[in-house]
Amino acid sequence: MGCLRGGEFGAAGARIMATKQNDAMSTLRIALAQTNTTVGDLDGNVATVMDFTRRAADSGAHLVAFGEMVLTGYPVEDLVFRESFVEASRHAVADLAAGLAAAGLGEIVVVVGYLDADGPARQGPDASRDVGPRDSLAVLHRGEVVTRYHKHHLPNYGVFDETRYFAPGNTLQVVRVGGVDIAFTVCEDIWQPGGPFAVAGRAGVGLVVNINASPYERNKDERRLPLIRRRAAEANATVAYVNIVGGQDELVFDGDSMIVAADGELMARAPQFDETLLVADLELPDAGEVSAVNGAAMSVEHTTVSSQPPPPLEKPVEAMLSKPMSDLAETWNALVVGLRDYVIKNNFPSVVFGLSGGIDSAVVAALAVDALGPDRVYAISMPSRYSSEHSRDDAADLARRTGLHYDTEPIQSVVDSVMAEVALSGVAVENLQSRVRGLILMALSNQHGHLVLAPGNKSEYAVGYSTLYGDSVGGYAPIKDVVKTLIFALARWRNAEAERLGQVPPIPENTIAKPPSAELRPDQVDTDSLPPYEVLDHIITGYVDNDAGRDELVDAGRDAAVVDRVLRLIDTAEYKRRQSAPGAKISGKSFGRDRRLPITNRFREGR
């Protein structure tokens, strides 16, 4: 096998080399490495690539593909602007190529995502739009970088800021491996019709590899398969889609790597959230004669790794065909992974939080135990004079069910000592209780190194139903993007799942059944201040997730006065959200990078 560089054509709209497929087919064994990367941990990420490449080679694969930016982690955000970081990434890819060859892994073709650059980053009005950092893919073989591809389509919506960082690519790379022409693309490229997939189709490739760092959101997996099918049809080629897994600050990557044939048949699918090596034998058309085709939308660069079909495989592999999880299972897993990876990747030994007996902290406790095991989880009951007996019982019950560390720190004496110094009344007293709890949790964190978890849910963050520096304290907010009605559904699902598996349900039934209360004054319940959660969550989803206006919400059948009150609460709580801890995004629009609103904002809907 030689590494021959084929024809290169400069200008868009120019002729490209296309292979006329003949009827001969070869079988390539393709591996997709669905791995968990850590931002900035280049050594660790390279080690993971080495490990999975060895496993792929051992399985007999001809090619193994990893996710987008697998060497740097994703997203690296403004690290892009530091030349030392860009250099570290460029060195990592060169060192990886050499390291693979030195480890006897030079023959398998390895596809990795990394950060490259051909000029300074785009930081001001004078910066060039055409050069700069690139969201890149490298094809490695026999110790060398055979070719590089730069992502064409840069998402700049939602949580993505890629036009802030990257210059777009404008060339398609086609590499002949085992006689089959393979095109390479990165993430967003698959969302756009008429782009690299269309040109890959005109170039007559047999396979398009698409490497991703595609964050989870509810129901996104239901969009992926039809999308990949559309692109497979456009390219008239098999598509191998590989995504990373794991948590990174507000994002959770769910994997769901898969292979779809040109006719839309789902050939292989990896499980969500878990590190997996997905291996499949693909019958792909041999590249035939190469001839020029006019009028492609971009230039195409051909490279040859091996032009001869590989020898027949000794024993075919049966590709994994995982079933997608149910919506609730998937959401629960996303929350567990987000929490686990925040704790592990930031080197925290343990977590601590207030366990009130209410539904939110109970779900946080169950998630934490699922993520870390009970021995790394510390729950503190911090009763005041308004805490009910049943709340303390429910908290203790949960501790028994899950086996987490459980302790009690009464707050009344501290509250009284503040009241003795400062004259307070009403809401100031309610908030004081919450802030004393926050202060105790932070003191325990400082003393023992625990990460504090904030138990707020999306409904509370939306309307500001929380105390700043009180129940909002914490380095991570596991259920920040989960509305209250979904919290209840998840709690019920988790308990049912335990019963299905013959385990003890973690959440006491009374915690699920009783009306939610902050217990900051006598006989308080949430519905004293808020509409029923079914109504509230519907308005929140409309206004926050879908940018619906006031009239649209009222027309949808909601009471105008309730809508007006809720929107007012959402608008004026922006300052609290701005100081909140990160938490995993699971919805179409989470609070954080996903939704950027001014604090100073006098616009009020419906006036």
Next chain:
Amino acid sequence: MGCLRGGEFGAAGARIMATKQNDAMSTLRIALAQTNTTVGDLDGNVATVMDFTRRAADSGAHLVAFGEMVLTGYPVEDLVFRESFVEASRHAVADLAAGLAAAGLGEIVVVVGYLDADGPARQGPDASRDVGPRDSLAVLHRGEVVTRYHKHHLPNYGVFDETRYFAPGNTLQVVRVGGVDIAFTVCEDIWQPGGPFAVAGRAGVGLVVNINASPYERNKDERRLPLIRRRAAEANATVAYVNIVGGQDELVFDGDSMIVAADGELMARAPQFDETLLVADLELPDAGEVSAVNGAAMSVEHTTVSSQPPPPLEKPVEAMLSKPMSDLAETWNALVVGLRDYVIKNNFPSVVFGLSGGIDSAVVAALAVDALGPDRVYAISMPSRYSSEHSRDDAADLARRTGLHYDTEPIQSVVDSVMAEVALSGVAVENLQSRVRGLILMALSNQHGHLVLAPGNKSEYAVGYSTLYGDSVGGYAPIKDVVKTLIFALARWRNAEAERLGQVPPIPENTIAKPPSAELRPDQVDTDSLPPYEVLDHIITGYVDNDAGRDELVDAGRDAAVVDRVLRLIDTAEYKRRQSAPGAKISGKSFGRDRRLPITNRFREGR
């Protein structure tokens, strides 16, 4: 005068209509309205435009230009995605046109920035890149919108996310007013050569109006004048540059509106930070015969408001030619304006903060008194057993000097009550003191409605030398982007300025002279934990503001061990910064929207 619509040419690269200038000149009186806008307050912003238009008309001006997005405020961020908000902006511009005519202000040509849209916003992979919301300019005359221009160049770096929001314009608007052809542009358009200014030059216009919302940063005013001169030369036309003033969350707009002739002569300049109507008589070339020119980079649309030269002006105006402020004066004013507008635009009656006797809270106090007057400023001394006598004296001295409200709330009894409940030692005890202070300030805020000010400076935010939910509590952080060495320089400048004006210097000399200390344990000084501030601030500026790597900083002459320690501190404090209050940006790169780094990030320089 008639409103005749001229030739319109569709395609880029096509012919445009250009006026061949003859030697005749007319004098137009041009007014630039440098106003303070509030995001979302469309009614209030329209009222301000009406008010300044009346003043401009009274001064005899033929045209008055306002800033970018003056009707909506700037930046409106994700409000762009709410159709109800876009509709409100579109209605505001139509209502304004009608309202001006109804108020007898129909003859003066009014130029305003606002939010327009010709399609849904760009929120996902399927969104169109060619239609969507626009950062627009409208020219109003006789109750109608005569023409609209959409900003061509969209900044997407630093604090700006404009490709997230807007579709770019691709047409240049030329309007004939008083026989003079005037082209219109928005903000970033002036930073790019070869864009609308170049085409305006080919179209032979006499004046280019550029409307801005250009945030302050130190030394930016020194870049503006040369920039405007370059574009005036490129357009071979006079350039009228108008910018807004005032604070909006993390941004302060400093005005500095000016008019520069084609030959580079500075004709008029408004003072920084203050609302101003800048009026100048400009001798501009009459537009002559119109003929077609080939090969422009964009299409040009001509409109005529009035083709005849105006009658000679009765009495010429002498244009204001303000001198730029000194660097320290300018910085102080930016901080005052940022703080004042955050308080006023968010409707807070007053501010409260801890006054320790140290330099940071003293500068915050002086800024607050300058921004709001002493009667809206509440300072609390919260001594613990480690607070020195001189600190309390210095705090009381400052209170006497400035006349702010001053009170004392000892914290020791509360600290003791927590220590009685939870076994704490070391840093946990230091942080506890700080958190009890935060808790007391928040209780006073809840009880009295004060906005809490956080006294942290940029050096502390950088290295995490603060207590989360302790001294970091607050809704606004006035000196967040000011490094410690600059804090001292500003304190000295403010005192000298007071002496120059024959007033009492606000900051006690001892506060400036003594070594900085957090006073959380006996005899503590900052240099126990940190390098001297001269060294620290130099490293921070290199690493944070300029993205220098570790080797670059060491090569610049810094001790390698010190650099390594400081970079490590900066990297690992990201989680604290993420939960911090907003504060005015004054540097090249502030913490906030300007610098976006992952919390979970294992990259360490120099490993």
